Amino acid sequence: MGNELSGVVEAAGPGVSSFAMGDRVFARVDKDVMGAFAEYAVVDEDHAARMPASLDFPSAAAVPLAALTALQALRDELHLSAGQRVFIPGGAGGVGTFAIQIAKGLGAHVATTASPRGEALVKRLGADVVIDYTRERFEYKLSGYDCAFDLLGGDTLARLWSVLRPGGRVVSIAGMPEPVTARKDLGRGIGLAALFWVASLTTRLRAARHGLSYRYLFMHSSGADLADLASRIEAKKLEVVIDRVFPLAEAKEAMAYLETGHAKGKVVLTMS
Numbered sequence: 001m002g003n004e005l006s007g008v009v010e011a012a013g014p015g016v017s018s019f020a021m022g023d024r025v026f027a028r029v030d031k032d033v034m035g036a037f038a039e040y041a042v043v044d045e046d047h048a049a050r051m052p053a054s055l056d057f058p059s060a061a062a063v064p065l066a067a068l069t070a071l072q073a074l075r076d077e078l079h080l081s082a083g084q085r086v087f088i089p090g091g092a093g094g095v096g097t098f099a100i101q102i103a104k105g106l107g108a109h110v111a112t113t114a115s116p117r118g119e120a121l122v123k124r125l126g127a128d129v130v131i132d133y134t135r136e137r138f139e140y141k142l143s144g145y146d147c148a149f150d151l152l153g154g155d156t157l158a159r160l161w162s163v164l165r166p167g168g169r170v171v172s173i174a175g176m177p178e179p180v181t182a183r184k185d186l187g188r189g190i191g192l193a194a195l196f197w198v199a200s201l202t203t204r205l206r207a208a209r210h211g212l213s214y215r216y217l218f219m220h221s222s223g224a225d226l227a228d229l230a231s232r233i234e235a236k237k238l239e240v241v242i243d244r245v246f247p248l249a250e251a252k253e254a255m256a257y258l259e260t261g262h263a264k265g266k267v268v269l270t271m272s
């Protein structure tokens with residue numbers, strides 16, 4: 001198990017030119033291999049980058065999966081630009097805390113949802129509008145947004161169409177995968193694309209009814225994108241928010257805590 005890590009390079013394979021023994025790196029490991037919950041892991045050279053010098057190992061390990069997902073969704077799929085308005089439901093969690101900051105860094109206006117437990121955090125990270133999802137329904141408060149980055153799926157995704165203007169775009173990481181997910185993100189053929197076409201039909205029809213596009217993103221490992229994130233962290237434009245740190249021996253407890261769905265920022269495992 002384990003999608004992401006930070007650590008010190010112990011050995012480099014033949015042909016590796018970017019890293020050498022002793023380098024401090026962080027990475028989102030190959031999604032077909034995983035294995036980051038361990039003292040040693042194998043990482044593809046193209047999936048790693050040098051850790052930001054200002055971060056310790058737990059903070060660096062908290063970056064790759066969530067921050068890459070946020071960056072790739074907002075920059076590459078939603079093409080978010082200065083002055084646009086983006087709705088990011090669920091902003092207080094692992095992906096959300098990075099997404100709010102990256103969207104603000106791109107010059108966008110950001111609305112998010114959080115409970116009273118997460119309100120101060122998402123405001124500090126730059127959210128312009130915060131709706132308390134335990135008391136208010138966001139679809140009654142927001143309208144005319146250019147795009148949405150859905151982190152929750154389910155009932156939230158089912159209700160967010162009316163928040164957007166016609167022609168708006170929705171990218172979800174928690175809803176239903178669709179044919180582009182199969183082809184572009186997973187490199188799979190017509191079989192899986194057809195399956196996802198059927199599975200996402202209701203979601204895509206709802207989007208089309210509102211004149212919107214819908215895309216389910218499965219993020220990809222990228223050392224180049226990680227290096228971009230490292231420079232944002234070094235420039236103090238991106239803060240890493242950690243909720244709790246567990247020793248590796250308590251990985252089960254850490255996963256159970258994460259599964260409560262109430263983490264504020266990231267949950268990290270340490271080796272010592």
Ligand SMILES: NC(=O)c1ccc[n+]([C@@H]2O[C@H](COP(=O)([O-])OP(=O)(O)OC[C@H]3O[C@@H](n4cnc5c(N)ncnc54)[C@H](OP(=O)(O)O)[C@@H]3O)[C@@H](O)[C@H]2O)c1
Nearest residue numbers: 069090092093094095115133173174217218219261262263
């Ligand atoms: N497709 C991909 O490539 C990809 C990549 C990474 C993650 N994911 C998925 O993306 C989802 C989000 O990941 P994550 O790591 O950000 O999750 P997370 O850290 O577990 O999110 C927890 C946060 O969500 C908030 N929350 C829960 N229910 C909410 C609601 N109804 N409205 C608003 N906020 C709510 C919680 O706030 P309160 O405690 O205040 O309720 C908590 O702060 C997960 O399903 C994950 O599996 C997908």
